[in-house]
Amino acid sequence: MQSPVPHPSLPWIQVAPDAPYFITEDGQPWTPIGQNDAITWPELEGLFRRKNLPAVEEYLAYLSAHGVTCLRLMLEYAQGENRYFEKPVGKFAPNMVRLWDDLFALCAKYGLRILLTPFDTFWMWLRWKHHPYNKNLGGPCAGRGQWLLCPNTLEAIKARLTFVVERWGGSGVLFAWDLWNEMHPAHMGNSSAQFAPVATQLSQHVRDLEMRLYGRSHPQTVSIFGPILHTHPDVADTIFRHPLLDFSSTHFYDSKTIDYPKNTVDSAIKVGELVREALEHTPQNRPFFDSEHGPIHLFKDRKHTLAPEFDDEYFRHIQWAHMASGAAGGGMRWPNRHPHTLTPGMRVAQKHMARFLELIQWSTFRRRNLNQEIKVSEPSFAVFGCADDRQAVVWLLRTNALYQRKRLMNPAAPALTVEVQVPGLPDGRYRVTTFHTLAGTTLEQLEAQAQGTVCTFTLANVRTDVAVAIVKVS
Incomplete structure (x- = not known):
């Protein structure tokens, strides 16, 4: 042939x-x-x-x-x-x-x-x-x-x-x-x-x-x-x-x-x-x-x-x-x-x-799964995440914002503020970038501090879900 x-x-x-x-x-x-x-x-x-x-x-x-x-x-x-x-x-x-x-x-x-x-x-x-x-x-x-x-x-x-x-x-x-x-x-x-x-x-x-x-x-x-x-x-x-x-x-x-x-x-x-x-x-x-x-x-x-x-x-x-x-x-x-x-x-x-x-x-990125280890202040979010010693990815999905016979997410659900704690990140400064998964756009960049190998930051105005990229600042 x-x-x-x-x-x-x-x-x-x-x-x-x-x-x-x-x-x-x-x-x-x-x-x-x-x-x-x-x-x-x-x-x-x-x-x-x-x-x-x-x-x-x-x-x-x-x-x-x-x-x-x-x-x-x-x-x-x-x-x-x-x-x-x-x-x-x-x-x-x-x-x-x-x-x-x-x-x-x-x-x-x-x-x-x-x-x-x-x-x-x-x-x-x-x-x-x-x-x-x-x-x-x-x-x-x-x-x-x-x-x-x-x-x-x-x-x-x-x-x-x-x-x-x-x-x-x-x-x-x-x-x-x-x-x-x-x-x-x-x-x-x-x-x-x-x-x-x-x-x-x-x-x-x-x-x-x-x-x-x-x-x-x-x-x-x-x-x-x-x-x-x-x-x-x-x-x-x-x-x-x-x-x-x-x-x-x-x-x-x-x-x-x-x-x-x-x-x-x-x-x-x-x-x-x-x-x-x-x-x-x-x-x-x-x-x-x-x-x-x-x-x-x-x-x-x-x-x-x-x-x-x-x-x-x-x-x-x-x-x-x-x-x-x-x-x-x-x-x-x-x-x-x-x-x-x-x-x-x-x-x-x-x-x-x-x-x-x-x-x-x-x-x-030598990730390890942290779905169960990441802590959030709002129990109405399912947490998905992974991290190594310099980077992390987190996605929060709201579980109590379903409408239309509780099948779809309600984009007009009341906005929540949620504190996130990602364990295992060495102490230091981190750049936190939030991302709108539906619109495909970056929402904001903020700086967070890790102390005691836990990186803590607060996200405002979360209605349905939000993705987060976390990178250590040199």
């Missing part, structure tokens, strides 16, 4: 050497701001057979202009029959290869990167009887419960990864590998015993090939459907602490809040709890972020699409809870909307977060 047309290079992304965040190869801070996308969804469907490349380019330019830096994408999307990457196994579909050639070139043009996972395991599982890997169709695997146990299937998976590494692995557009989407005991005989060995196989295969071809390798993770940490707690060793993986990622779902939101506050509180739980598992210098979340039960099972006004606030609150609690970026929404697109309001929220990120030096 003909090699792809060369396109502008982007610096590769790597984990910061002394902080649980990401940097470019030339040392600039880089944060994954984005969402899950798919090659069959409205904004990218024009890639296939080059049906509408100008529309795809316009979409990617729009994302770049709104602070988006990263898309999470599956190499194929198995909900239908015409987007398989291989058919039959080992024969890579020319239309799909050209689709990815075009997408890599367009992403390079607009400075966007891709978190790439090789299989759409959700639809592959549900529509296994149609998938080319099915032995009944000439594939290597006798049953979906053997995907990650069958030696022939593992060899086919590695061959797919080899093709992708050789064709696109030299590009900085490839941010990182999600080596297997939502690895699950069901994929390996209903046992979690092979989690670590499979992760080792896939990781070593990709890294060894990249090192041989390019002299360096892209970051790696393996994702899981978050709730299986409660049914199979042993998988945490692989997902969070596997020595060959570079960062940790889980998918934030919770049946009572995130999956089926009744208001825009409870899901954010749950996200703060899930980030703290994840960071307790994760080594200090390893980045963590949620790479999939959204109102899946409401959309998939109840066939309901959230109203944009509600969904925008739900989205905005989740991303700030995620980032302020110590995860990298705002998390990656699975749209769970009809059609599968994010709203303009969500894009604005991403743009505003990108502005706030400029207030912190992430490449040296």
Whole structure:
């Protein structure tokens, strides 16, 4: 197959050497701001057979202009029959290869990167009887419960990864590998015993090939459907602490809040709890972020699409809870909307977060989660925060300002004054910058003093929420 047309290079992304965040190869801070996308969804469907490349380019330019830096994408999307990457196994579909050639070139043009996972395991599982890997169709695997146990299937998976590494692995557009989407005991005989060995196989295969071809390798993770940490707690060793993986990622779902939101506050509180739980598992210098979340039960099972006004606030609150609690970026929404697109309001929220990120030096930020340790004078605020010995991020979300049947925040709620105490900051002077998350603007800068390793300051006129960046003054 003909090699792809060369396109502008982007610096590769790597984990910061002394902080649980990401940097470019030339040392600039880089944060994954984005969402899950798919090659069959409205904004990218024009890639296939080059049906509408100008529309795809316009979409990617729009994302770049709104602070988006990263898309999470599956190499194929198995909900239908015409987007398989291989058919039959080992024969890579020319239309799909050209689709990815075009997408890599367009992403390079607009400075966007891709978190790439090789299989759409959700639809592959549900529509296994149609998938080319099915032995009944000439594939290597006798049953979906053997995907990650069958030696022939593992060899086919590695061959797919080899093709992708050789064709696109030299590009900085490839941010990182999600080596297997939502690895699950069901994929390996209903046992979690092979989690670590499979992760080792896939990781070593990709890294060894990249090192041989390019002299360096892209970051790696393996994702899981978050709730299986409660049914199979042993998988945490692989997902969070596997020595060959570079960062940790889980998918934030919770049946009572995130999956089926009744208001825009409870899901954010749950996200703060899930980030703290994840960071307790994760080594200090390893980045963590949620790479999939959204109102899946409401959309998939109840066939309901959230109203944009509600969904925008739900989205905005989740991303700030995620980032302020110590995860990298705002998390990656699975749209769970009809059609599968994010709203303009969500894009604005991403743009505003990108502005706030400029207030912190992430490449040296050795954060620890302080959601439970930060003290506030007003009990009507949920607290999300993280800090090291020079910087801190705090986000306060009011819990008693819901209106419209107690679903949305009331922007006209009476303003409150709240004193904040952030522990663990060495004595000295700090610059405190407050940020309006809805408007995307800095509110004020003030100076605070830390005494007895507690930095104390007072915020006035807080109606719904406020984000705070705290930096030690030299």
